[in-house]
Amino acid sequence: NAGVTQTPKFQVLKTGQSMTLQCAQDMNHEYMSWYRQDPGMGLRLIHYSVGAGITDQGEVPNGYNVSRSTTEDFPLRLLSAAPSQTSVYFCASSYERSPGGYTFGSGTRLTVV
């Protein structure tokens, strides 16, 4: 049982480049979300999804896109990377109807130079 799998673990981008952070879960969770974690600021919600075909914005959505074509996958796209997007990104999933706690991936450490 893999849980939540994020790839890559580390990435360095140049300003203006685009990339996709991958997230997959094998627990049949309806709810998936992306957070970024910066020192002293805690986890901030970027985008979330309550099921396949349904996505919505969180607190800090600018510069990011998401899609949810299957229950298992929830990729996060950086459209044109900026140094302000240097952060650690976490994907999380849970059952939608019962707040039993999120399962987090191990994170992607992104540096934009």
Next chain:
Amino acid sequence: SQKIEQNSEALNIQEGKTATLTCNYTNYSPAYLQWYRQDPGRGPVFLLLIRENEKEKRKERLKVTFDTTLKQSLFHITASQPADSATYLCALPFSGGYNKLIFGAGTRLAVHP
């Protein structure tokens, strides 16, 4: 807007003592509150959930209280061990979002032998 406050200063305690961490929130009344543990370089791990109608919840050496009048949760680790050293995050659902969580910045706990 909703705010969660956790003590940003690290908590240093001696092995065997009880660690007490605080989570304060403002501007709304959440249906529940969650606590997570995060180790360096890893994603948060869910520990406990307490609902608004529960005053206290226990799990092994962990105890959580939830005071909706004070808008505060206390997280206790009894008989602490060096292995309990980590950052502890509290999380609440966004107002109007049952499963969408806002996280505090966390408090780092260091348990010394």
